[in-house]
Amino acid sequence: MDLGQINPLLLLASLMVAATPILLAAIGEAVVEKSGVLNLGVEGMMITGAVVGFAIGVNTGSPAVGFVAAAAAGAALSMLFGVLVLYLMSNQVATGLGLTLFGLGLSSLIGKPYEGMKAPSMAKWDIPVLGDIPVLGPILFRHDPMVYVSLIIVAVTWYVLTRTRAGLILRGVGENHDAAHALGYKVVRVRLLAIAFGGACAGLGGAYVSLVRVPQWVEGMTAGAGWIALAIVVFASWRPWRVLLGAYLFGGITVLQLNLQAAGAAIPVEILAMSPYVVTILVLVVISLRGNHGAPGSLGRIFHATH
Amino acid sequence: MTGDTRHQNALLTLEGMTKAYPGVVANDQVSFSILPGEVHALLGENGAGKSTLVKMIYGLVKPDAGHMTLRGENFAPVNPAAARASGVTMVFQHFSLFDALSVAENISLGMDNPPERRALSARIREVSQAYGLPLDPGRTVGDLSAGERQRVEIIRCLLQDPKLLIMDEPTSVLTPQEVDILFETLRKLTAEGTAILYISHKLEEIRSLCEHATVLRLGKVVDTCDPREKSARQLAEMMVGDTLHVPFREAAEPGPVALSMSGVSMKSPTEFGTDLRNISLEVRKGEVLGVGGVAGNGQDELLAVLSGESRAQNGTITLAGTDIGAMPPNARRARGLLTAPEERLGHSAAPDMSLTENALLTGAVREKLVNRGFLRWHRTKDFARKIITEFDVRTPGPDNAAGSLSGGNLQKFVIGREVLQRPDVLVVNQPTWGVDASAAAAIRQSLLDLAQNGAAVVVISQDLDELMEISDRFTALNEGRLADPVPTQGLDVETIGLMMGGGETESAA
Numbered sequence: 001m002d003l004g005q006i007n008p009l010l011l012l013a014s015l016m017v018a019a020t021p022i023l024l025a026a027i028g029e030a031v032v033e034k035s036g037v038l039n040l041g042v043e044g045m046m047i048t049g050a051v052v053g054f055a056i057g058v059n060t061g062s063p064a065v066g067f068v069a070a071a072a073a074g075a076a077l078s079m080l081f082g083v084l085v086l087y088l089m090s091n092q093v094a095t096g097l098g099l100t101l102f103g104l105g106l107s108s109l110i111g112k113p114y115e116g117m118k119a120p121s122m123a124k125w126d127i128p129v130l131g132d133i134p135v136l137g138p139i140l141f142r143h144d145p146m147v148y149v150s151l152i153i154v155a156v157t158w159y160v161l162t163r164t165r166a167g168l169i170l171r172g173v174g175e176n177h178d179a180a181h182a183l184g185y186k187v188v189r190v191r192l193l194a195i196a197f198g199g200a201c202a203g204l205g206g207a208y209v210s211l212v213r214v215p216q217w218v219e220g221m222t223a224g225a226g227w228i229a230l231a232i233v234v235f236a237s238w239r240p241w242r243v244l245l246g247a248y249l250f251g252g253i254t255v256l257q258l259n260l261q262a263a264g265a266a267i268p269v270e271i272l273a274m275s276p277y278v279v280t281i282l283v284l285v286v287i288s289l290r291g292n293h294g295a296p297g298s299l300g301r302i303f304h305a306t307h
Numbered sequence: 308m309t310g311d312t313r314h315q316n317a318l319l320t321l322e323g324m325t326k327a328y329p330g331v332v333a334n335d336q337v338s339f340s341i342l343p344g345e346v347h348a349l350l351g352e353n354g355a356g357k358s359t360l361v362k363m364i365y366g367l368v369k370p371d372a373g374h375m376t377l378r379g380e381n382f383a384p385v386n387p388a389a390a391r392a393s394g395v396t397m398v399f400q401h402f403s404l405f406d407a408l409s410v411a412e413n414i415s416l417g418m419d420n421p422p423e424r425r426a427l428s429a430r431i432r433e434v435s436q437a438y439g440l441p442l443d444p445g446r447t448v449g450d451l452s453a454g455e456r457q458r459v460e461i462i463r464c465l466l467q468d469p470k471l472l473i474m475d476e477p478t479s480v481l482t483p484q485e486v487d488i489l490f491e492t493l494r495k496l497t498a499e500g501t502a503i504l505y506i507s508h509k510l511e512e513i514r515s516l517c518e519h520a521t522v523l524r525l526g527k528v529v530d531t532c533d534p535r536e537k538s539a540r541q542l543a544e545m546m547v548g549d550t551l552h553v554p555f556r557e558a559a560e561p562g563p564v565a566l567s568m569s570g571v572s573m574k575s576p577t578e579f580g581t582d583l584r585n586i587s588l589e590v591r592k593g594e595v596l597g598v599g600g601v602a603g604n605g606q607d608e609l610l611a612v613l614s615g616e617s618r619a620q621n622g623t624i625t626l627a628g629t630d631i632g633a634m635p636p637n638a639r640r641a642r643g644l645l646t647a648p649e650e651r652l653g654h655s656a657a658p659d660m661s662l663t664e665n666a667l668l669t670g671a672v673r674e675k676l677v678n679r680g681f682l683r684w685h686r687t688k689d690f691a692r693k694i695i696t697e698f699d700v701r702t703p704g705p706d707n708a709a710g711s712l713s714g715g716n717l718q719k720f721v722i723g724r725e726v727l728q729r730p731d732v733l734v735v736n737q738p739t740w741g742v743d744a745s746a747a748a749a750i751r752q753s754l755l756d757l758a759q760n761g762a763a764v765v766v767i768s769q770d771l772d773e774l775m776e777i778s779d780r781f782t783a784l785n786e787g788r789l790a791d792p793v794p795t796q797g798l799d800v801e802t803i804g805l806m807m808g809g810g811e812t813e814s815a816a
Contacts, residue, residue: 165415165421168408168412168415168416169416171405171407171408171412172405172408172412172416175405175406175407175408176403176404176405176406178403179399179403179404179405180405180416182367182387182399182403183387183403183416183417184366184367184386184387184388184391185416294407296407297405297406297407
């Protein structure tokens with residue numbers, strides 16, 4: 001084994017790339033859950049975003065248009081969930097699982113003609129001056145724009161949730177939907193918007209996998225990233241900056257174990273491959289042991305407007 | 308004051324307010340007026356249409372017919388925000404608060420144009436001091452006591468400079484001392500010209516606070532009166548439209564000890580629960596022991612440790628001489644200790660299951676409804692029918708889901724289910740919570756009859772009037788500790804307040 005092969009700079013740089021899809025999906029889901037809705041369809045919305053983003057990207061030759069289309073596709077799919085759950089009062093868990101299965105099937109149908117194609121490449125931003133800083137430059141400032149977009153989304157989400165009235169209303173709706181209704185807030189509308197935001201973010205996350213990370217279309221290519229995103233939301237106690245931490249932790253271990261595999265570490269490949277999941281579960285368990293996890297009070301409960 | 312002058316000087320006038328839901332007319336041509344600076348009581352049994360009426364005033368429900376005038380202008384709020392903008396605010400029966408948010412955030416959510424954060428916190432401090440309701444804007448609401456939580460609701464209303472404050476059952480979770488503070492605040496408000504529309508089941512409170520009362524029955528205004536000139540009993544009879552049966556039993560000497568607990572301490576199984584601390588009590592046959600106290604002081608935990616949902620150590624609880632401390636619920640039931648918890652839906656009854664199935668759930672052991680693992684449906688259905696007839700449960704039949712019954716009817720069913728199993732000891736928590744006067748009287752009478760026939764009854768309740776009415780001895784839970792029981796006869800409010808506040812133990816020692 002030659003650990004010298006692992007370049008810590010490259011490792012840290014690729015960590016951000018590896019974590020971005022999960023980060024995008026998780027920050028969207030955090031907002032959805034803060035509004036009191038549990039959408040287990042993240043995986044389905046991601047894979048749909050991946051295939052739509054890829055198809056549009058290939059056809060227009062522009063990854064940016066692909067990302068916009070992916071966000072729209074994710075949001076559209078989430079609206080299906082929103083209508084079922086908010087208007088037809090269906091069970092959120094079952095509907096979310098159904099959405100994942102639906103998304104997986106739909107994406108392989110749409111994606112058939114695109115198998116084996118290569119995505120239009122996305123130029124990396126070589127931010128002048130900042131990118132030339134030694135050590136920090138290559139780690140932080142030489143990525144594609146989506147990495148920065150994802151960070152901006154996290155920052156904006158944090159600001160809106162904690163500092164604005166809209167965020168306060170959203171948290172209120174998620175904490176106690178009956179009280180929010182009694183005060184005259186539109187519970188269903190707030191939740192529908194939150195679900196659409198979550199869907200759009202999941203779509204972006206999926207498109208990041210197919211357009212940047214891989215970059216080609218393979219059936220089922222999100223490979224459970226949506227589930228990891230769901231777990232990270234809980235692990236992060238529904239807080240945006242902790243979501244970032246969790247996603248980068250998971251991304252970091254994923255990249256590290258791939259590097260260790262490549263370096264021929266004397267650890268069985270199976271153990272390395274499972275390590276990101278095991279570490280995430282362990283962290284989850286440790287955090288859960290501490291009692292109050294700050295779950296929104298109305299999370300997963302069906303809202304009936306009673307008069 | 309005659310009707311006409313009331314009308315002319317009115318702050319809010321309702322005329323012909325009507326609202327129908329499928330199968331029921333909630334409000335039928337309701338008309339009355341509220342004067343500025345008046346405390347106006349709205350009286351009526353459960354289902355009389357009080358809630359629907361105030362929701363129409365607050366803009367939560369759109370009336371089918373009728374119209375309202377506020378200070379001489381047409382008033383038809385399309386939503387609560389519009390009502391608040393016109394100066395109508397409301398304090399809800401079940402607090403409309405957000406546990407995970409801070410006091411300031413909660414108040415901000417109830418306002419339409421809240422000032423920015425720091426200014427709001429300053430305003431909260433200022434107003435809460437002015438009205439004698441101190442409140443820290445930075446605290447998380449989930450950590451507050453019931454009394455403090457209500458302060459949050461009231462301050463939220465006061466910050467909007469209300470002309471009319473609607474209060475739906477505001478005192479149901481308060482200690483007598485907290486009720487006094489609340490009433491003082493309300494009097495201060497009325498002196499400033501704010502009108503208060505006050506809904507409560509507690510008739511003594513209405514008599515001491517309100518100047519005018521409108522009585523609703525089955526959605527119609529049936530009477531108006533000055534409650535200060537009526538007795539509580541007269542008011543209750545106006546609501547029911549019938550003479551009210553007052554629970555009664557003949558005095559009897561209590562028998563031998565039926566149930567005793569000695570030094571039971573237990574950590575609460577739930578996160579926000581209260582731990583029980585060194586609880587000792589004795590209940591004799593033929594006696595009703597009343598356990599008072601503000602919600603969240605260990606009531607649920609006390610019931611759980613008696614029902615067997617939580618187990619105590621061996622030797623700490625004895626039932627007629629047998630040690631039952633570590634026994635599970637069914638073994639306790641077999642020996643004659645039955646319980647009825649507070650939460651009707653989901654704890655004492657399964658809402659989606661039929662009444663027959665619910666009858667089976669606790670009756671299986673004592674009524675022999677199970678034979679070698681097989682259910683005896685006929686016997687079970689007969690048992691359910693018996694409960695329905697003997698306890699006057701209004702339902703089409705035993706096949707209806709428990710959740711389809713109104714609160715009062717379901718409560719009669721779950722109490723009846725235990726009473727008809729002829730318990731030796733019955734423990735009930737909040738037996739008449741949210742139940743109207745006539746159903747409550749029936750439930751109380753059944754508990755008294757049970758004691759008369761030699762059973763020991765423990766009634767845990769937050770309704771002091773109820774405990775005074777039916778119990779022989781009174782004690783109170785405070786932070787998981789039980790005060791020394793005292794005879795109910797001649798007990799004054801001060802002593803009760805001290806017991807509920809935990810002061811009694813010191814003075815007794």
